[in-house]
Amino acid sequence: MAIIIDPTKRVLVQGITGREGMARTRLMKDYGTQVVAGVTPGKGGGAVEGVPVYDTVLEARENAGDIDISVLFIPAPLVRSAALESLAAGVKLLVIVPDRVPLYDVMEIAAEADRLGAAFVGPNTLGVLSPGNGVLGMIGGQAARAREWFYPGPVGITSRSGGMTTSTAYYLAKAGMGLSTFVHVGGDSIVGMPHAHVLKRFEADPQTELVVLFGEIGTSQEEEAAALIQSGGFTKPVVAYIGGKAAKSGTRFSHAGAIIEGERGAYATKVERLREAGVTLVESFSDIPAAAAQVLGVGKSYSIPPASTPAARGNDMDDKSLHWTTAITQIQPNEIRLRGYRIDELMGRISLSQTIYLALAGDLPTPEVGALLDAIFVSSIDHGATPPSTLAARTVASTGAPLNAALAAGLLSINQHHGGAIEDSMRMIQRGLAQASAGQPLEEAAAALAADYRSQKKRLPGFGHRVHTADPRTSRLLELATTANVAADGVAMLRALEAELAKGGKPLPANVDGAIAALLVDLNLPPELANAFFMIARLPGLVAQVYEEKTRQRPMRQIHPSDHDYDGVPPRELP
DSSP: OOOOTTTTTTEEETTSHHHHHHHHHHHHHHHHHHHEEEHHHHHHOOEEEEEEEEHHHOOOOOOOOOOOEEOOOOOOGHHHHHHHHHHHTTTEEEEEEEEEEOOOHHHHHHHHHHHHHHHEEEESOOOOTTTEEEEEEETSSSSHHHHHHHOEEEEEEEEEEEHHHHHHHHHHTTTTEEEEEEEEEEESSOOOHHHHHHHHHTTTOOOOEEEEEEEEESSSHHHHHHHHHHTOOSSSSSEEEEOTTTTOOOOOOOTOOOBBBTBOHHHHHHHHHHTTTOOEEOSSSGGHHHHHHHHTOOOOOOOGGGGSSGGGGGGGGOOGGGGOOSSEEEEEEEEEETTTTEHHHHHTTHHHHHHHHHHHHHHOOOOOOOOOHHHHHHHHHOOOOOOOHHHHHHHHTTTOOHHHHHHHHHHHHHHBBOOOOHHHHHHHHHHHHHHHHOOHHHHHHHHHHHHHHTTOOOOOTTTTOSSSSSOHHHHHHHHHHHHOOOSSHHHHHHHHHHHHHHHHHSSBOOOOHHHHHHHHTTTTTTTTHHHHHHHHHHHHHHHHHHHHHHSSOOTOOOOSSOOOOOOOOOOOOOO
């Protein structure tokens, strides 16, 4: 048996035609999850991985039959309307994968779910996995690897960290303990199924004999779990680890919900309450397998493999308080894995742009998206000697400074008014989409957004250019995005804003920053990474500029930003 997901559950995927929707539908189906339908408004009539696609949840239910669970892979501003649509159609469980869902939207979803007797996991969750039963969301990585690593058994997991959910499951399984279900409750301050709710489900599950709880500072989830245990609402043994011991009040620890506010959510309070409730607390994450084995009475010596412990990395790491985790790269003798993939197997099989995306986003993009990323990086590789970053890099290079110092000067010059417009443009587009998701037509949302910027006498980031009246890179990127089936709401909002600005009589077309911002919105990437795409793109151009400065110009010269001539090869065409 399992909680939340089993082979009988009929699953819907909202946002199935997006990049994540397609990839995770493949994962869920490969693992045996019964995915019966998908929904993307305006894309009805097609299919993804053999799953029929409909325009609405109601249409999906009418054609595919009853739906037990809906998994949401859609932009955060659109989650509220999609979740309420599923609840209204009678779906009783939602798995809300996106992060940064507006707080009041989550509260409205929670109120409606409670009214209808429904529930949801997340937001900001990797999902749920029950070995041998099914997967919901994006947890487990690949179906083949999930089958290899995880097998059925008596241990359940409830965790506030996505990466640590799978890490905890992996090390427990490696130590010989099978798993009933592991649940990433979500990293936000308000989630639909916090620890206490998950524990209630584990209480009713005969397969689960013990629960491992991975907690963090912030919120009152762990205290509520302790109260449930003390009240007799959960009677099975619990082994718990609480992250964020060293965090001070007001500091955020990894996730949006992991922040101490005064004494609320403090490490010591959580530990004290859990201990009073009879929970077995461990000081280090590496102690979880041994503690779980002892509580189960398995009678073996369990621990994380020595190569993964702090002690194996040198005497300076012996203090368990220094132990930390990373979800990016795993290093073992003769093996390097990036986000789970062997680097030597990636070499020659995927492009550099796909690899960059893997490192930043955590999963491989499709070849079509990889080609679009190539175009994004090419579009911003260089823009002559006039940008501040190039002038800074060449000026420092002229002093005789080494390459790394000159490049650092160039990168440090990328800020709000140069190269930093992509993040601001992304946030503006997302704001417009949030207004549209609240029921305002797209064109009206764009008009309101533009009017707000005008009233503040602020330029709309991502529009206009000091050199180009029509940035040639913009149209090409949007054309490639359409070909790659990426252009969606972000591009639509960019076009709506462009049309609104043209009403003034003087067109102000989107520039390359605006185009990249719209595409990153449609790729569901966080705004915090937006400017990194410009920096990564511009770095090779800066290398070329610095090298030319060192090899063609005299040291310590005065550099004029525009009074120079081009003497390179004449215009040429691709073969």
